[in-house]
Amino acid sequence: MPEHIQVDVAIIGSGSAGLAAWRTASQAGKKVVIIESGPIGTTCARVGCMPSKLLIAAADSAHAVRQAPLFGIQSGKMKIDGKKVMKRLQDERDRFVKLVIDSIDSIPATNKISGRARFIDAHTLMVDEHTKVSANSVVIATGSRASYPFDWQALGDRLVINDDVFNWDKLPQSVALFGPGVIGLELGQALQRLGVKVWMFGRGGQLGPFSDEKVRHYANQLFANEFYLDLDAKVQDMHRVDEQVAITFTHLEEGNKNIAVDYVIAATGRRPNVDQLGLEVLDLALDDKGVPITDPHTMQTSIKHIFLAGDASNQLPLLHEANDQGRIAGHNAAHFPKVSPGLRHSALAIVFTAPQIALVGSTYAQLQAKTTAERHFNFAVGEVSFENQGRSRLMAKNQGLLRVYGEHGTGRFLGAEMLAPDAEHIAHLLAWAHQSKMTVAHMLTLPFYHPVIEEGLRTALRDLNANLALGAPIEDHCMECGVGD
Ligand SMILES: Cc1cc2nc3c(=O)[nH]c(=O)nc-3n(C[C@H](O)[C@H](O)[C@H](O)COP(=O)(O)OP(=O)(O)OC[C@H]3O[C@@H](n4cnc5c(N)ncnc54)[C@H](O)[C@@H]3O)c2cc1C
Numbered sequence: 001m002p003e004h005i006q007v008d009v010a011i012i013g014s015g016s017a018g019l020a021a022w023r024t025a026s027q028a029g030k031k032v033v034i035i036e037s038g039p040i041g042t043t044c045a046r047v048g049c050m051p052s053k054l055l056i057a058a059a060d061s062a063h064a065v066r067q068a069p070l071f072g073i074q075s076g077k078m079k080i081d082g083k084k085v086m087k088r089l090q091d092e093r094d095r096f097v098k099l100v101i102d103s104i105d106s107i108p109a110t111n112k113i114s115g116r117a118r119f120i121d122a123h124t125l126m127v128d129e130h131t132k133v134s135a136n137s138v139v140i141a142t143g144s145r146a147s148y149p150f151d152w153q154a155l156g157d158r159l160v161i162n163d164d165v166f167n168w169d170k171l172p173q174s175v176a177l178f179g180p181g182v183i184g185l186e187l188g189q190a191l192q193r194l195g196v197k198v199w200m201f202g203r204g205g206q207l208g209p210f211s212d213e214k215v216r217h218y219a220n221q222l223f224a225n226e227f228y229l230d231l232d233a234k235v236q237d238m239h240r241v242d243e244q245v246a247i248t249f250t251h252l253e254e255g256n257k258n259i260a261v262d263y264v265i266a267a268t269g270r271r272p273n274v275d276q277l278g279l280e281v282l283d284l285a286l287d288d289k290g291v292p293i294t295d296p297h298t299m300q301t302s303i304k305h306i307f308l309a310g311d312a313s314n315q316l317p318l319l320h321e322a323n324d325q326g327r328i329a330g331h332n333a334a335h336f337p338k339v340s341p342g343l344r345h346s347a348l349a350i351v352f353t354a355p356q357i358a359l360v361g362s363t364y365a366q367l368q369a370k371t372t373a374e375r376h377f378n379f380a381v382g383e384v385s386f387e388n389q390g391r392s393r394l395m396a397k398n399q400g401l402l403r404v405y406g407e408h409g410t411g412r413f414l415g416a417e418m419l420a421p422d423a424e425h426i427a428h429l430l431a432w433a434h435q436s437k438m439t440v441a442h443m444l445t446l447p448f449y450h451p452v453i454e455e456g457l458r459t460a461l462r463d464l465n466a467n468l469a470l471g472a473p474i475e476d477h478c479m480e481c482g483v484g485d
Pocket residue numbers: 012013014015016017018035036037038039040042043044047048049050052115116117118141142143144162183273276277309310311312316317318319320322
């Protein structure tokens with residue numbers, strides 16, 4: 001007979017969203033239990049944000065050495081010690097994971113259950129076969145997992161996903177990476193810069209998170225200068241030969257080509273972990289991908305006492321979103337049936353390629369759709385190229401294109417897409433302006449130092465302001481603009 005426990009709130013998953021829900025619901029003084037089936041330590045720390053940025057940090061170092069002669073600095077022949085690269089990555093990653101594990105350890109044992117949870121009815125969960133949990137409300141925070149075509153499994157251990165890459169004990173010589181999305185670009189560029197030969201294959205023309213064709217086109221040309229990149233690859237055959245994978249594909253310039261690589265990396269997207277939760281026993285409204293339809297402000301599903309948070313919600317699979325959603329879901333689960341909307345931030349996504357990629361507020365595609373749907377809505381675009389931007393040029397980081405969007409009539413700043421040097425900082429300024437509902441004219445009254453990369457942002461905003469017909473157009477190399485813009 002399974003043990004039977006009764007709680008106010010049951011949380012499924014102790015990742016970033018689940019832990020945020022745990023903190024909020026416990027602080028409300030409720031009896032909360034958190035259930036975890038996998039290794040603890042969160043996707044972000046174990047196999048996501050942190051190890052990927054550690055790999056990129058190593059790649060940045062290699063790139064800086066390669067670029068040094070441009071500044072008149074010669075060092076000896078560069079050697080990349082793959083074992084040491086991976087050792088530092090794993091040591092630092094383990095440190096981050098330990099911090100998370102320490103915080104999970106501080107949760108009393110009576111509030112934690114180890115095992116896989118599934119619904120047996122709307123108020124009852126079965127954990128493996130050992131514990132039955134009855135709960136007034138439930139938070140589903142089960143994260144997401146890599147998803148790729150089933151038949152690729154025939155490649156055996158030569159097929160890897162991000163989780164496996166971070167456990168390599170040395171770097172391979174070559175990889176074929178499928179999926180030039182966010183994960184693919186970060187991993188692929190870093191590996192190439194660390195001396196791994198990278199072939200990157202995409203589908204349907206997608207690249208990173210871009211919806212603005214002009215920025216996507218620019219980015220495609222730039223990345224394709226660094227590694228082989230085909231956004232709509234024609235792969236005829238892929239099979240294992242000993243410890244390698246043989247691939248036949250149509251090369252963009254050379255026609256049919258055969259290559260052999262050490263690994264195939266699948267970075268072809270992620271799917272929410274909601275398919276093995278027994279949701280079929282519930283009368284829950286699902287979208288066309290089988291994900292419970294969830295109010296983004298309350299995180300409430302169509303069954304009022306069941307909440308969803310983090311990657312499992314398939315809304316914006318990002319760490320800060322998992323935290324926000326977990327906090328809101330935990331609060332509402334604890335106070336159910338009193339449910340209130342929580343604070344959602346302006347959309348902000350950053351990809352740590354070089355140059356970095358960032359999206360803020362509404363995307364170009366969302367604004368185009370709104371223009372079609374709403375008769376009185378229209379928007380203008382401003383842009384800047386970083387190729388001649390002062391600070392970017394003096395640091396030899398002068399590559400990139402930033403496009404900013406503003407609403408006709410009101411002059412409000414609506415969003416941006418960019419491939420830009422230090423986009424992580426530009427994107428934060430823009431996200432703060434977006435959440436503060438600033439107009440472009442107001443943003444232009446704020447200070448800009450000299451010489452900084454943000455002067456490029458000012459140029460784009462001036463261009464946008466002029467295109468909104470709310471200000472004077474910028475002049476080429478105007479005196480007032482200075483050499484920074
Ligand atoms: C390579 C990579 C790089 C990334 N880089 C960034 C970045 O730079 N910045 C950023 O913002 N985001 C990044 N992300 C995204 C970010 O990591 C995720 O959005 C975030 O970790 C999601 O947190 P979560 O709590 O929803 O899921 P998780 O942390 O995955 O937690 C879900 C937990 O639920 C458990 N679980 C699942 N099913 C059950 C069940 N039935 N019963 C019990 N437990 C269950 C799982 O074992 C897991 O521990 C990256 C992701 C990847 C893969």
